[in-house]
Amino acid sequence: MGAKVEVEGVRKVWGTGRPEGEGAVSEALAGVSFTLEPGDFVALLGPSGCGKSTLLNLLGALDRPTSGRVLVDGRDLSLLSDTGRDLYRRRTAATVFQFFNLLPTMTSLENVALPLLLDGIPLAEADARAGAALAEVGLPEKTGSFPWQLSGGQMQRVAVARALVARPSLLLADEPTGNLDSRSGERVLDLVSNLVAARGVTIVLATHSTEAAARASRVLRLRDGRLEE
């Protein structure tokens, strides 16, 4: 089942280091509100610096909004304890990054098994599920490979397997094709949309590629920290 996401009047302001007054703060998000139903595939479209990553960090409970609320399945992420946030990231929200962010010193299998082990699943079961996840993304033969032995597309598929292995209900993808050639990008997007369709996971796909956005069931356009749906 996918997660229900409610974003209510979220603002995020950074100090710029300049003296007080005009320009002392920069507003990354200027009051954003939207609601996603379980299973929604939403593309978050906008140029660099529009606030996409900030919004994803808030949805991933990596950061707290300056004001407003982010509710996932009815829970306010700002109110979660540190342990609760760790648990949320392990079980509910998974992230796929533009630069893959695989741990370079672990094999594919170890990278994919990591979220399961973090969640206290025994080693043998974690390995079995990670192997299955790698097979699902079409890399059953790469379990023993290190990231530097893989191509960019393969690395991103390992990252997708790692994101989905713990069966999250929300997948946050931050420019997942931004660092790939178009063919590999296509494959990764196919993979994501198929897996999501099969499992009903809610997806937020941050991108500035309109082709990528075309696969989404809904598009949110972000410009200067505001939504222009």
Next chain:
Amino acid sequence: MSRVAPLFGPLLLRPLRRDRLRFALTVAGIAVGVATMAAILLANASVLASFAATVDVVAGKAGLTVLADGPGIPEETLARLAWLRPRGVALVPAVSATAALEGGDVVEILGIDPVTDPAVRDYRFSADETTLRQLFAIFQKDSVLVPAPLAERLGLSEGSELGVFAGGSLRRLRVAGILRLEGAARAAAGSIVFADIATAQELFAREGFLDRIDLVLPQGLEAASRAALEESVRESLPAGVTVGRPERRTATVDRMVRSFRVNLTALGLIALLVGTYFVYSTLSISVLRRRTDIGTVRALGASSRAVFLVFLAEGAALGVLGSLLGLALGAGMAKAALAAVGGTATDFYLPQASPSLALEPRALLTAFLTGLVTSILSALAPALEAAHVDPATTLRHGSVEASRRRAVNPLAAAGVVLLFLAALATRPGPVGGLPLFGFAAVFLVVAGVSLLAPFAVTEAALRSDRLAVRLLGVEARIARANLTGSLSRTAVAVAALSMGISMMVAVAVMVGSFRATVVDWVSETLKADLFVAPEGGSRALGRLPEEVVGLLDRLPGVASVDPFLSFEATTGGVPYTVGSGRFAVVAAHGDLPMADGSDTRETVRRALTRNEALVSEPYAVKFGVRPGDLVTLPALDGPVALRVAGVYRDYSNDRGTVTVDRALFQRLFRMDGAKSLALRLVPGVSPEEARRRILAATRGRFALRIQTNASLRDAALALFDRTFAVTYALEAVAVAVAVLGVFSTLLALVLERRREIGLLRVLGASAARVSRAVRYEAAALSALGIGLGIFAGAAMGWILIHVVNKQSFGWTIRTDVPWGFLAGALGLVVLATLAAAGRPARLAAATDAAAVLKEE
């Protein structure tokens, strides 16, 4: 250079400011190594310099000096040289000895002839003029002249008294004059008193003997006639008396302290090796962290040579700073060491009283250059790596590490080869009396084990992974991934830690074995019930008179007396000791264990009946003597060759001793009395009771130090422990430096892996888990370092015991591992490394995931 200069700012200075802690640790690491070395070199140079200065001052204007190989120069020698006087040569006799004063101070006493002495040495009195009358004041018995600084230190003035232990009693000497600190008074850094030669001979129990005759040659003597004169003098000298340049005694002292110095310097080098690890580690971390910056400046046109030079310059700069700091630290350590040993009357390595610290330029330069050169050498690899950064592509860290990983097996193979060479290097004998191959073996072990470190890290990580994850959870896998992922860094940290540990283990095994051997030896040799020596111990002047020997021989309750007598001799400039005891007593009790395990009673009895000698193990090794060989002793009536009946074990003296029966000794050297006596009591007489009887019989006439068996054993072991205290300090330093290395490595790993740590947080790892992973890394580094260190340390300990010690001192030591001490010390290392993980672990836990991931 102008092409290089603009790179210093962006590549070095600014990053250094950001990494102040690591920078400081690196400088400290080099400083500690250089300090250790500088301290050893300076302490040695100071001892030698002050001795050489004393030799110069005492020799004064002498062109030639007559010295004795044996117990002294017979006074008749002056008459035999009387033909020199008409030729304008002044003959100036003197005797000298080191003495313990009543208050515990140690001074030199020089006995002079006030009439002839001004010809060779200058004396200036506080009255600012030299009058013979003032110098003649010491003609009065028991009168002395004292340099002003010493008088001030001891609170003396003209007419006051000075207590000195001589001949088994406390003698009071009257201060007849205060000397300015000029000329002869500068000898022994002013810790010297002057007496009339007759007073001194009586104090030293050396009537009829001289220690030196200085010859002042006429001015303008040509080299040829001088050599001819020297030859004529040589021909008129009795057997066992030699003539030569005054400075030759310095060479003898140099030889005496050489083994000791070489051993300590080798230990200092290992400490420095651990220190230079910091340079390598810091610089290679710098290169990794500044990879992008290097790429940028290369893209802007900086040549790879310029980049190479910048990083080499950084190594040199760290080396200069650390070495300078090390010199200051080392001078302080040397000063403290000299003060610690100079004040005691027991140390047998110091040839004279209280040397002061001499900042000898050559010692300073050697330590400084060693620090600088090793720093630059360890900067070579990182600098080359920096020079090879390709401006076009940003290399992925993983692929760099991958190329390093391919080197793991070749490195391990090279390590095995070095260990094999180390084994070979234990075979050859000493070179010029020094165990050079033994030291080579020690360094080969250190190098070989270091090369095995990457292999050990990868193997241990791979083989323990699944078990560790089951037992400790996923943190263990994260730790493992970090350890193998930054092999260039972690393997070096493990190597450095193992170096420190191996040094500690080796020294602990060596000293522990040595101590156990000495304990055994002491309990085998010190079997008598009471030991009698003059008050003032080994630095008391003269000997206990023959009267004391006779008195103890006749004392009721005493079963047997073994009086010990000895003097220092030289042969070809190499010093050794000639000693004596009552062989009949030794043969009856058998308390002189033989090196080859043969029967002591039989060997000593044979030596007694055939007038043969026994030699100590160090003597046998040093002079290559075996039972059945002949040794030549400088008897007063001419050299006497004695056959060696056996070699006995002796750990009290590394110069080597030839021991003969007392009757033979007295016949050859016409010396009586005793330096100390070992007493066995009639059964039923308690040591306390015997002690009371001795004191009652000698009260008022002799100041004796009477020790029971137990207290002498304790004193012997206390002396042993004091002698080796410095080695414990050294090893503590090495381990501390290595633990700091673990700290710096972990810190670097955390800084370098901030992104990965952030990612772990995104994947849902709690801060506590991230921090726990860092602690596991520390534990793994320390376990691997300890494991390799124990292996290397055991090998090095074996080499130190059976090769280095045997070849430098001639001692046979049985291996006895101090398990308790090692377990305690290694436990401390584990705790220290875990504590060192604290800050890096907290830093890892505090990583802001959102912020570091934004950095992409």
